[in-house]
Amino acid sequence: MRMSVIGTGYLGAVHAVCMAHLGHDVVAYDTDASKIDMLSAGSSPFYEPGFDELLGTVLATGRLRFTKSPVEAVSGATVHFVCVGTPQLPGSDAADVQYVDGAFRMVAENADCDGLIVGKSTVPVGTAQRLAAELATSPLGLELAWNPEFLREGKAIEDTLRPDRLVFGVTSEHAEKTLQEVYGPIIDAGTPHLTSDLATSELVKVAANAFLATKISFINAMAEVCDLVDADVVTLSRALGYDDRIGARFLNAGLGFGGGCLPKDIRAFSARAGELGASHALRFLHEVDKINIRQREKAVEVARAAVGGEFLGKSIAVLGAAFKPNSDDVRDSPALNVAAAMHLKGADVRVHDPKAIENARARFPTLGYFDSAEAACRNADLIVLATEWEEYCTIDPVAFRSVVREPRLLDTRNAIDRQYWSDAGWQMFGLGRGGPKA
Numbered sequence: 179m180r181m182s183v184i185g186t187g188y189l190g191a192v193h194a195v196c197m198a199h200l201g202h203d204v205v206a207y208d209t210d211a212s213k214i215d216m217l218s219a220g221s222s223p224f225y226e227p228g229f230d231e232l233l234g235t236v237l238a239t240g241r242l243r244f245t246k247s248p249v250e251a252v253s254g255a256t257v258h259f260v261c262v263g264t265p266q267l268p269g270s271d272a273a274d275v276q277y278v279d280g281a282f283r284m285v286a287e288n289a290d291c292d293g294l295i296v297g298k299s300t301v302p303v304g305t306a307q308r309l310a311a312e313l314a315t316s317p318l319g320l321e322l323a324w325n326p327e328f329l330r331e332g333k334a335i336e337d338t339l340r341p342d343r344l345v346f347g348v349t350s351e352h353a354e355k356t357l358q359e360v361y362g363p364i365i366d367a368g369t370p371h372l373t374s375d376l377a378t379s380e381l382v383k384v385a386a387n388a389f390l391a392t393k394i395s396f397i398n399a400m401a402e403v404c405d406l407v408d409a410d411v412v413t414l415s416r417a418l419g420y421d422d423r424i425g426a427r428f429l430n431a432g433l434g435f436g437g438g439c440l441p442k443d444i445r446a447f448s449a450r451a452g453e454l455g456a457s458h459a460l461r462f463l464h465e466v467d468k469i470n471i472r473q474r475e476k477a478v479e480v481a482r483a484a485v486g487g488e489f490l491g492k493s494i495a496v497l498g499a500a501f502k503p504n505s506d507d508v509r510d511s512p513a514l515n516v517a518a519a520m521h522l523k524g525a526d527v528r529v530h531d532p533k534a535i536e537n538a539r540a541r542f543p544t545l546g547y548f549d550s551a552e553a554a555c556r557n558a559d560l561i562v563l564a565t566e567w568e569e570y571c572t573i574d575p576v577a578f579r580s581v582v583r584e585p586r587l588l589d590t591r592n593a594i595d596r597q598y599w600s601d602a603g604w605q606m607f608g609l610g611r612g613g614p615k616a
């Protein structure tokens with residue numbers, strides 16, 4: 179099937195590569211010429227495990243091309259996927275849908291045959307209906323569908339090729355059949371697929387992200403209580419997780435959620451509920467957001483207590499800058515937020531990350547960056563483990579004692595074996611593990 183993919187950010191690039199992998203003939207378009215040049219040359223503008231290899235394979239088949247030309251992308255295609263971003267509007271909680279609107283118009287203006295325009299971007303509910311009404315005036319037979327994307331960074335290829343479910347928001351049987359054809363191999367592999375109206379399909383995505391964010395903030399609220407009564411949130415979380423009704427996933431207490439999706443999506447969802455006259459229904463998401471931000475502030479407080487109550491003159495190593503492991507994404511990264519806050523309060527902050535240093539430096543140029551964890555930790559008064567990369571979780575605490583000035587570790591992700599490090603002579607600090615003990 180000949181298709182276009184509009185937008186080659188994280189979502190669009192992965193989607194284009196995976197569609198070509200499934201056998202479709204794909205032309206992907208972006209207004210950012212540098213991205214198109216990189217992708218055409220087979221290199222990725224971001225770090226995603228498995229992406230470069232799959233990109234190389236599908237480019238070699240000739241089934242995937244990247245272009246800066248709207249006409250080249252759209253003409254001849256019968257399915258168009260809109261994969262552009264919906265960032266938070268400056269000065270507001272609402273989502274900025276100008277890029278989605280622009281992409282739909284671009285397709286409508288350049289299409290030369292009937293086809294289906296499929297929105298994948300995360301949008302305020304009601305956007306699809308509005309765009310469908312606009313498309314109805316197009317002289318060509320262009321129809322709209324919504325097919326939300328649930329991919330996680332770090333697992334994007336797996337999530338696209340073997341998703342938990344597919345959701346098709348459609349207004350006709352033809353649109354449903356087209357999407358079934360697009361995803362044929364994935365459906366044949368047994369993936370559940372649901373068909374709905376447009377609004378429900380838009381809501382599935384924001385509701386899923388709201389639920390995940392709520393689950394994380396729930397356990398972080400429990401962490402706050404644990405600190406007050408010297409209880410242990412890690413054991414609490416494990417005990418809760420064994421209950422099938424609750425489940426263990428997304429129940430890791432710590433520095434909380436960041437990245438380009440969860441924080442902005444819960445704010446945009448609340449803002450949309452307000453526009454719909456139902457702000458009361460989603461008021462709890464404001465609390466979810468506040469709990470999340472408090473964890474970052476709490477981490478800074480615990481770090482301050484750990485180094486004796488004063489940051490000035492103290493050297494602090496921050497391990498991790500990405501918002502989560504296996505990603506180089508530093509958008510709204512809790513790790514960098516904590517690093518920057520400690521730096522502002524006078525600490526000498528030394529950051530390491532296996533993949534995100536360049537992105538971090540571009541955002542916070544005044545922090546110190548090092549190309550190994552050991553270099554960052556040299557003579558540190560405290561190590562703050564802020565992103566749970568595997569390489570940090572396997573550090574040998576005995577060997578590492580001679581690297582630092584003071585053997586103190588604040589594990590904000592509850593990712594390492596506390597007892598093991600304690601036995602090796604380290605003073606351990608955490609969130610939800612019984613409060614600052616310095």
Ligand code: UDX
Nearest residue numbers: 327328329330331428429430434435436437439501502
């Ligand atoms: C999220 C959704 O999971 C995905 O379905 C959607 O399409 C996009 O947004 P992503 O932003 O890649 O994906 O990250 P995710 O794996 O969901 O993690 C989000 C944040 O929550 C990270 O900062 C992570 O460290 C944090 N987190 C996750 C916790 O603090 N505790 C947990 O138990 C799980």
